[in-house]
Amino acid sequence: MSEDSPLIRSLRTAVESAPTDVPLRLHLAGLLLEAGQADAAVAEVAVALQHAPGDGEARALMARAMGAFVPAPAPAADQPSAPAVDLPSEPAPAVDQPSASAADRPSEPAPAVDQPSAPAPAVPTDAAPTPSAPTPPTDQPAPDPRTGAFDWRAAADQVGDVIPPRFVEAPLTTEGSGDPGDAAAWDVDTPGTIRLADVGGMREVKERLEAAFLAPMRNPELRKLYGKSLRGGLLLYGPPGCGKTFIARAIAGELGAGFLSVSVNDVLDMWIGNSERNMHEIFQTARRQAPCVVFLDELDALGAKRSRTQHSGMRNTVNQLLTELDGIDSAANDGVFVLAATNAPWDVDIALRRPGRLDRTLLVLPPDAPARESILRYHLKERPVENVDLGKLVKATDGLSGADLAHLCESAAERALLDSARTGTVRMIGMRDLLAAARQTVPSTEPWFASARNVAMYANEGGTYDDLVAYLKKKRKL
Template identity: 55%
Template sequence: MSDALIESLIAAVQGRPDDLPLRLHLAELLVAAGRGAEAIEHAAQVLSREPGNATARTLMTSALAGPAAAPPSAASLPAPDAVAPSTPASAETPAAEPPASERSAAEPPASGAPAGVDWAAMEQQFGDVVPPRFARSGDEPEPVTGHGDRAFDVERSTVTLADVGGMAEVKKRLEVSFLGPLRNPKLRSLFGKSLRGGLLLYGPPGCGKTFLARAVAGEMGAAFISLSITDVLQMWVGSSECNLHDLFESARGHAPCVLFLDEIDALGHKRSQLHSSAMRTVVNQLLTELDGVQGGNEGVFVLAATNAPWDVDAALRRPGRLDRTVLVLPPDGPARAAIIEFHLRDRPVAGVDLAAVAAATENFSGADLAHLCETAAEFAMRDAIATGEIRMINQADMLAAAAEIRPSTDAWFTTARNVAMFANQSGEYDDLAAYLKKRKSR
């Protein structure tokens, strides 16, 4: 076989990579010339586009079988769609099968694979020659093999309680229940204070419950794991409970650790109101993990947050589990001023009276105040676009934004007022009732 002809065909294929008949012809010549490794690549390219191409399959088999196998001519190979010519009824005798000694070595046996071919060895030998039919896009996550520690769930918080504006009562409760004993191991041992415990933070949305949990983890230099309902629930029976156990095991393995259960009312809803037996089982598993029955919870401090504590199962709030409840209220005046200053730190500001703006934003949550600063910046930018002159964000922008935005906490307090008035027989919402009474008297 002329090498010059083969080289010419290789150049032609490079110029016309989608010409499949040309590739097949080149592969046939390469097999006949004993250059099976090169033929494999071209046959594979054809099969990647036409998996059922009989010619390409035969050439691939011949190339893999080695130089001893003489491939049939591509011209003599039957086309995939070829139809046998009709014969008279008198000539319906089957063609005689050739003896086994005369069969082509390239002809596959009945099993569909040539005898004596080590496919594993071929994969290793030609793995860099034959392109895969499908390739990873590069941004797909690696498959999860087992339940072990999921590193993306564990982080180190750089926020401390000093970064939290206001919340003096919440900080005091945290100091007594966990942070103080952690800093004083001798006193902890003397008084027999355990480092395990749980605290339920509740209040209107956007008031910093998640931020506070991160601050606790940063204050104690502990690991921080945030758990939400999407981390736990799966459609398969038993998988949700397994996920919950894995996350608690991860927290125990990283002790001291703050495990934050966000939206605990979704994960630990009252079982009497659940119509799904699977969800009731998840709540039972959560109770078991909080008790530390399968593994000690020493060094694991559980912080849970909810906007609807009245929907949380009562068993979760008994002593030994989430045994302390703290109301996280909208920020007071000094805290609002600090939050506004924080959100204006990277914006062009001139002549803004923080105390006056804080006074105009009564009952605003932290999220409302962030939206306030964003709206004031929009006002200044709108004027800059209209006049063509850039100006700073001023007091008028801040007050106009405060007049336009309504506190998002109002709807929550409407619901909470009914709970404090008619569902507080146990006294667990006394702090909420006291705040509502104080708020009404203003």
């Protein structure tokens, strides 16, 4: 290896003063590579890639340097050897000077650092010693940090893991394809085992569902006779925790249809146009998998009133949803059943609720007595209980939602667990625990009814919320 030129020494000094200057370091690496110092060039490029992993010039230069540094076969006695990997602190002999052959080399230990000596033939650090290429002595001097000498194989392993920065996407092709989102597939659940019979109580809800969806599906001849299409939309609304999502899955199981659940994060995208494309792809997937139930959860977020929406992208998403429900190609929706759920139907765009779209509205109220008994029995069947009077417990839980009932059973189990831990004696969950938990459980539906009361009194245009008004009068909340 030749001695550093004045230009290389000056560039080393400049790089030490500005270690983050990637172009300057790459310039130094290029000169080192031209001077035959491939190992030093690899070292400089490796540092540059740490500061700029995606730099194309650095990656290309690394490939050149690594290719130039591949160890050659052991040289013959009359041929010059490749430069050694570990360089002494003093300048090494020039590359064009032949080194001593294996036959002429003395058997004494390696010379000290300050004694001039011909370099030993290069041997990879992980290669086994051969008779023609003896293993370098283990007492070689440590690498000099000024020369940048280091183990090139370790550098290759390190640099080999360098990848472009995250979140950098490749540009689209001229026809607009190649977007990573094109490969995304929407998961359609297979028809589940849940049926409406698994939904406790809610007789009126089941009757409405039978008329809207189930009877036309089970009777194709009557459907043709009366001109009933398989397109349809149903909006489930009511207080949170009352089983709207469970009912939607039960409908899909009853129809033997696939189930495609859609939420806000499945549709909305930060890039303009992607939200509309996501909405279109969801319905295209449902059409290919028909019969299929598309369940739009939290519809007030996906289909909010456009008059209250400030961002144009959100308005376009609502427009796309309207087009998919009842656009020019709406006949393609045969076999696609659209169910939507919301806690705030008054915040849903009115165009979504006109005939032909989500034209049927169903109020899902807190579970009635038979439903509460089924829910309590389900949450207690795997727990150690004794002497539980479900009839008494059902009366004590009037007004609680399904989620409240699950929390009640969890709280009763906690009371029995803590009591067993304090006394050291395991005991069963009894009525005392359940009734105490019922007294401490505040109905989570009360804030919703406080808001719905104002809507029922002052914004019931066209009798949209007549079911809600009747319930509030029955409970004497209106």
